[in-house]
Amino acid sequence: MSFCLFLEKHTSNMSLLTHVLACLFGMGSWVSINGLWVELPLIVPQxxxxxxxxxxxxxxxxxxxxxxxxxxxxxxxxxxALNETAVIYVIICLGTVATFLLGFFWKETVVVAGAPHSVALLVLTFFLATVDCTSSVTFLPFTMRLKPQYLTTYYIGEGVSGLLPALVALVQGVGVVHCINSTQSSNHTLNTSSSALTFDLQAQYQPANFSAEVFFFFLTAMMLVCLAAFLLLNYHPSVAREPPSGRYTNGVKEKSHKNRKWAEQKPMMDPYKAANPRPRSSFGAGTYSWMQVVYIFVILAWVNALTNVVLPSVQSYSCMPYGNNAYHLSATMAAVSNPLACFIAMFLPIRSLLLMGALTVMGSGIGAYIMAMAVLSPCPLLVNETSGGVIIVLAWILFVLSLSYVKVMIGVILRDEGHSALVWCGAVVQLGSLVGAATMFPVVSVYSYFSSGDPCNTKCP
Structure with a gap:
């Protein structure tokens, strides 16, 4: 009964339609690139x-x-000078067209420098990546036009952009491996025809339940849903928007400063804090000092580097030694943990900088364990034990859950600081991802520091 009262209290004056639309709008932020990544096992062999x-x-x-x-x-x-709404329309439409064209041309090759290359796939991927990266500095600032409580709903949608393609790929049967017996003949002498048979296991990927083309058309439909949600957020009369005094036109706040939301909400979060505190810096509303602003952005860059690039780049190395089921379960549950963290943040929007640091340290520590297992691959700790698979799956769940909550906390804090703060939030997210990619690419792809081993034949002591 108390939970029902708690839920009613926090959902009062909220529009269910706006929640749904904000979620669907956020879903379009990274759904195309996330979908491309989970489809790789089906694309790569072709x-x-x-x-x-x-x-x-x-x-x-x-x-x-x-x-x-x-x-x-x-x-x-x-x-x-930049019309934010027009930019969002352009990038959503561009992402929709590029995803649709992928369904037709992803297998087409062109001879470049005497060798065939998937030029169409790579060019269309660049357009999709441009759309998704640009969404970080356009979609998030757009939420300033909605009431504050819908920011966490947007983050839930952003989490669903990774969860939904993963679930569809799971139904599709992407990356399912079966170990089959294979027989090989080996000669033991040079002058006789005697030979011995050796028995080995060979990894064989099972055919998918439906083609990659169907999957790309599904992603196209998701982008169209995002476009429809954005149209309704702009024009539907029932959408719960900020009052005119809190509206932004092309990214610039109007002159009126009456009824500022952050000034009303701060006493609710801290009843001993003055309603109109003296600005502590020139950043945003001046709520935080420059040292605190730097602290927030450093954590934001670090968390996004870990969750977007560093750990996902070694997920297969950390999980595959424990079996194909452990790998798929960790990937799926990690994808579920992202929107779950956002859902928790909807009802517990804590702004404590101390808690933010504590969760970051906890999540980073769990990430260090995951990285250690990837380094030890193909023979990590407890590789032959059921408990090893259970621990690595739980590690991925807690890693994503804790750091996703930190990202939402920072989004809520910067939302109160204004439109410009959210633009910088998106820029720092991309900067963190860029630094993470620059660090991991040479380690994983150039120097091949990690070893995945054979899922069917790797023997560990």
């Missing part, structure tokens, strides 16, 4: 790049940061 494709994708995604860089510089040096 293209000339093979398993070098993930390396190419990492480079392409970082090159696509030219989009958020342009938007951030425009907000900094030409505030108001």
């Amino acid at each position: 293209i000339p790049e093979g398993w070098y494709l993930p390396s190419y994708l990492s480079i392409i995604i970082q090159m696509a940061n030219v989009g958020p860089l342009f938007v951030t510089l425009m907000h900094r040096f030409r505030p108001g």
